[in-house]
Amino acid sequence: MHTRLRVELGARSYWIHIAPGGLAKIGAAMTETFGAAKRTLVVTNEVVAPLYLDCVLGSLQEAGWEAHACVLPDGEQEKTVQRWGEVIDALMELRLARDEPLVALGGGVIGDLAGFAAATYRRGIPYVQVPTTLLAQVDSSVGGKTAVNHPLGKNMIGAFHQPQLVWMDPRTLRTLPARELRAGFAEVVKYGLIRDAALFAWLEQHAEEVLGLADEALVHAIAASCRNKAEIVARDEREAGERALLNLGHTFGHALERLVGYGQWLHGEAVAVGMRMAARLSRLLGLCDEEPEKRLCALLERAGLPLVAPRFAWEAWREAMGHDKKAQGTRLRFVLLRGIGKAFVEDAVPEDAVRRVVEELSRA
Amino acid sequence: MHTRLRVELGARSYWIHIAPGGLAKIGAAMTETFGAAKRTLVVTNEVVAPLYLDCVLGSLQEAGWEAHACVLPDGEQEKTVQRWGEVIDALMELRLARDEPLVALGGGVIGDLAGFAAATYRRGIPYVQVPTTLLAQVDSSVGGKTAVNHPLGKNMIGAFHQPQLVWMDPRTLRTLPARELRAGFAEVVKYGLIRDAALFAWLEQHAEEVLGLADEALVHAIAASCRNKAEIVARDEREAGERALLNLGHTFGHALERLVGYGQWLHGEAVAVGMRMAARLSRLLGLCDEEPEKRLCALLERAGLPLVAPRFAWEAWREAMGHDKKAQGTRLRFVLLRGIGKAFVEDAVPEDAVRRVVEELSRA
Numbered sequence: 233m234h235t236r237l238r239v240e241l242g243a244r245s246y247w248i249h250i251a252p253g254g255l256a257k258i259g260a261a262m263t264e265t266f267g268a269a270k271r272t273l274v275v276t277n278e279v280v281a282p283l284y285l286d287c288v289l290g291s292l293q294e295a296g297w298e299a300h301a302c303v304l305p306d307g308e309q310e311k312t313v314q315r316w317g318e319v320i321d322a323l324m325e326l327r328l329a330r331d332e333p334l335v336a337l338g339g340g341v342i343g344d345l346a347g348f349a350a351a352t353y354r355r356g357i358p359y360v361q362v363p364t365t366l367l368a369q370v371d372s373s374v375g376g377k378t379a380v381n382h383p384l385g386k387n388m389i390g391a392f393h394q395p396q397l398v399w400m401d402p403r404t405l406r407t408l409p410a411r412e413l414r415a416g417f418a419e420v421v422k423y424g425l426i427r428d429a430a431l432f433a434w435l436e437q438h439a440e441e442v443l444g445l446a447d448e449a450l451v452h453a454i455a456a457s458c459r460n461k462a463e464i465v466a467r468d469e470r471e472a473g474e475r476a477l478l479n480l481g482h483t484f485g486h487a488l489e490r491l492v493g494y495g496q497w498l499h500g501e502a503v504a505v506g507m508r509m510a511a512r513l514s515r516l517l518g519l520c521d522e523e524p525e526k527r528l529c530a531l532l533e534r535a536g537l538p539l540v541a542p543r544f545a546w547e548a549w550r551e552a553m554g555h556d557k558k559a560q561g562t563r564l565r566f567v568l569l570r571g572i573g574k575a576f577v578e579d580a581v582p583e584d585a586v587r588r589v590v591e592e593l594s595r596a
Numbered sequence: 597m598h599t600r601l602r603v604e605l606g607a608r609s610y611w612i613h614i615a616p617g618g619l620a621k622i623g624a625a626m627t628e629t630f631g632a633a634k635r636t637l638v639v640t641n642e643v644v645a646p647l648y649l650d651c652v653l654g655s656l657q658e659a660g661w662e663a664h665a666c667v668l669p670d671g672e673q674e675k676t677v678q679r680w681g682e683v684i685d686a687l688m689e690l691r692l693a694r695d696e697p698l699v700a701l702g703g704g705v706i707g708d709l710a711g712f713a714a715a716t717y718r719r720g721i722p723y724v725q726v727p728t729t730l731l732a733q734v735d736s737s738v739g740g741k742t743a744v745n746h747p748l749g750k751n752m753i754g755a756f757h758q759p760q761l762v763w764m765d766p767r768t769l770r771t772l773p774a775r776e777l778r779a780g781f782a783e784v785v786k787y788g789l790i791r792d793a794a795l796f797a798w799l800e801q802h803a804e805e806v807l808g809l810a811d812e813a814l815v816h817a818i819a820a821s822c823r824n825k826a827e828i829v830a831r832d833e834r835e836a837g838e839r840a841l842l843n844l845g846h847t848f849g850h851a852l853e854r855l856v857g858y859g860q861w862l863h864g865e866a867v868a869v870g871m872r873m874a875a876r877l878s879r880l881l882g883l884c885d886e887e888p889e890k891r892l893c894a895l896l897e898r899a900g901l902p903l904v905a906p907r908f909a910w911e912a913w914r915e916a917m918g919h920d921k922k923a924q925g926t927r928l929r930f931v932l933l934r935g936i937g938k939a940f941v942e943d944a945v946p947e948d949a950v951r952r953v954v955e956e957l958s959r960a
Binding site for chain 1: 677681684685688689715716717718719720741742743746748749751752753754755756834
C-alpha cells in the first residue's frame with residue numbers, strides 16, 4: 233500500500249511517500265534520499281514528542297544517523313520569530329553542516345516553523361517533512377511554503393523552500409483528535425471541488441472509510457490530494473497564478489476565523505463554510521446550478537463539518553476580508569466554480585453578491 | 597560614463613548600474629525597473645542617512661514614489677536578528693505589498709540585513725541595492741547573498757535572494773573613510789588575482805587614480821569587479837562550486853579577523869594579508885613562482901594595506917581557521933594560485949605548509 237508521488241520542480245524535485253506504518257522506517261528512507269547517514273535535528277512539539285519521537289529517533293539511529301531533537305511547545309500561538317530563533321540556536325549549537333538535514337515532525341505549525349529554520353540556517357539546508365495531521369499531510373507539508381506569524385499578520389515572515397522528502401504515515405492520524413481529522417477532511421474535499429471531480433465522487437463513496445482511518449482509503453485520499461497539490465505547485469511554485477486556486481473558500485474562511493476569534497474554529501472548519509459560500513456565490517453569479525453546493529453540503533455534513541457561519545454585521549465581514557473601509561462598492565477577488573472540479577479565479581466579483589451570500593449563509 | 601552590466605540568472609536576472617552622480621536619479625531608475633512608481637521602504641543607517649537619505653527620498657518622490665525610511669544604528673554589531681525584526685516591523689506597519697520593493701542604502705551590513713528582510717517578508721519581496729562603500733559596490737551588493745549574524749557565527753542566518761536592481765554612485769565614496777576605501781580596494785585586487793590578469797595589470801597602472809576617486813578609474817575598477825562577480829554568480833548561484841573561488845585569501849583572512857578580535861581589522865585588510873598568504877602557500881607547494889606574491893605585495897603596499905599578520909601561536913591560528921582540535925595532520929581546503937588570474941580550489945593542502953606560511957608572514 234506504500235505509495236509514492238514525485239513533485240516535479242527541476243533541481244528541487246522530491247518524493248512524497250505515503251506508507252501506513254512507515255514512521256518506523258524513516259531512517260532508511262532518509263539514507264536513501266541523502267546518500268548516507270549523517271547528523272540531523274528532529275524538530276517536534278510537546279504533544280507529538282511523547283507519541284512518535286522515540287520511534288523516529290530509533291529508526292534514524294538504527295540506520296546510522298546521529299539524531300538530535302528539539303521539542304517546542306504546541307500551538308499556533310508558538311509559530312513565532314522567537315521559537316524559530318530557538319530552532320536556529322539548536323542548529324548552531326550542533327553546528328549542523330550545509331548538507332545535513334532537519335526533520336519536521338508534527339502538524340502544520342511545526343512544518344512551517346521548522347521549514348523556515350531550514351530555509352534560513354546557513355542560507356538554506358535540506359529538510360524532511362514528516363506530517364502527523366491530516367491537514368499537514370494533504371496540504372502544508374507539500375509545496376515549500378514556510379513561515380512564522382507576525383503580531384500584525386499570519387505567515388507574514390517566511391520563505392519558499394522545498395523539502396527534499398515528505399514522509400507520511402497515515403497511522404499517525406490514529407492519535408489525532410476527531411475534530412482535527414474532520415477539519416483536515418475539508419481540505420481533501422477542496423481538491424475535489426477545485427480540479428478533481430473523480431476524487432469528489434470517490435469521497436462521496438468512501439467518506440466514512442476515510443474518517444474511520446481505514447489504511448487503504450486514507451492512502452487514496454492523501455495521495456489524490458497530494459497529486460493535485462504537487463501538479464499545481466509544479467506549475468506555479470511561487471504563487472504567481474494557478475496556486476491561487478488553492479485558496480478556494482479561503483477568503484470567506486479566513487474572515488470567519490478572524491470574526492469568531494483565532495483558535496475558536498479550526499482552519500478546516502472555516503474553509504468548509506467558506507467553500508459552501510463560494511459555491512453559493514458561483515450559483516448567484518450564474519456560473520453553475522445548485523448541484524455543486526448541494527453535493528458539497530451533503531459531503532461536509534457526513535464529516536460533521538459546519539455549513540453556516542454565526543451572524544456578524546456585513547461591515548465586520550468586509551473588514552475581516554481585508555477590504556479598505558473607505559472603498560465602497562469595489563469589485564473583489566474570489567475563487568469561483570463552474571461546477572465540481574472546475575474552479576477559477578475571478579477578479580471582479582460585485583460586492584453586493586458577496587454580501588448576499590454571507591447573509592444567506594449565517595445562522596439567525 | 598554611466599555603465600551597466602547584466603547578471604544573468606534566468607527569471608532572476610538584473611542590471612547593475614554604475615553612474616557617477618547617479619544617486620539623484622534613482623527614482624527614474626526604479627520606475628523603469630518596476631514598471632510604475634509604487635510604495636517603497638528605504639533602509640539605511642545613522643551614518644549614511646545624514647549624507648544621502650534626503651537625496652534618495654527626494655529622487656523617489658520626484659518620480660512619484662511614496663517613499664518611507666527606516667534608519668538603523670551603524671556597525672557590524674547591529675547585523676542581528678533583532679535589527680532584522682525591526683525592518684520587518686516597519687514593513688508590516690506599512691503593509692508593503694508583495695510587488696512593492698525595499699531599498700538598501702548603505703554598506704555591506706545594510707545590504708545583507710535589509711536584503712534578508714526583503715527575502716523573508718511575505719516570503720520575498722523585490723529589493724534594490726544602493727551600495728555606498730567600495731566593498732559593497734564590488735562585492736556584497738551583487739550575488740543575492742543576504743544574512744544576519746548569530747552570536748555563535750557570522751552570516752549564519754540568511755537566504756539567497758537576488759536584488760532586482762543594483763544602483764551604484766561611485767561619488768558616494770567621497771565620504772567614505774580612507775581606511776575603508778583601501779580595504780575595499782583589496783577586494784578589487786582579489787578579482788584580478790582570481791581570474792582577471794588584465795584587471796590586475798590595469799590596477800598596477802591605475803591604483804592611485806582609483807584610490808584618488810577619479811570617476812573614470814573608479815567606474816572601470818567597479819565595473820570590472822562586478823563583471824567578474826556576476827559571471828561567477830551566474831554559473832554558481834548557490835555556492836556549490838566555482839563561487840568558492842571568491843574566498844581567495846578568506847581562510848587566512850577570517851582567522852586573522854578572529855585572532856585580532858572582530859572590529860580591530862577591517863575585512864579587506866585581513867583579506868589583503870590572506871591573499872598574500874595564499875600566494876606564498878601556492879609558491880611553497882610549487883604551483884607558481886614568486887611573481888604573483890611579489891606583484892601582489894607591490895600593489896597592496898601602494899594602497900597602504902598590511903602585508904603581514906601579528907604573531908599568534910600556530911594552535912590559535914589552527915583553531916581560528918575552524919579546524920577540529922583533535923584532528924591532527926589533516927589536509928585542508930584553500931583557494932590557491934597557478935599564477936595571477938589563475939585561482940583554483942585545492943582540497944588537500946598539507947597542514948605543515950599552511951603552518952610554515954603563517955609563521956613566515958607574521959611579524960616578530
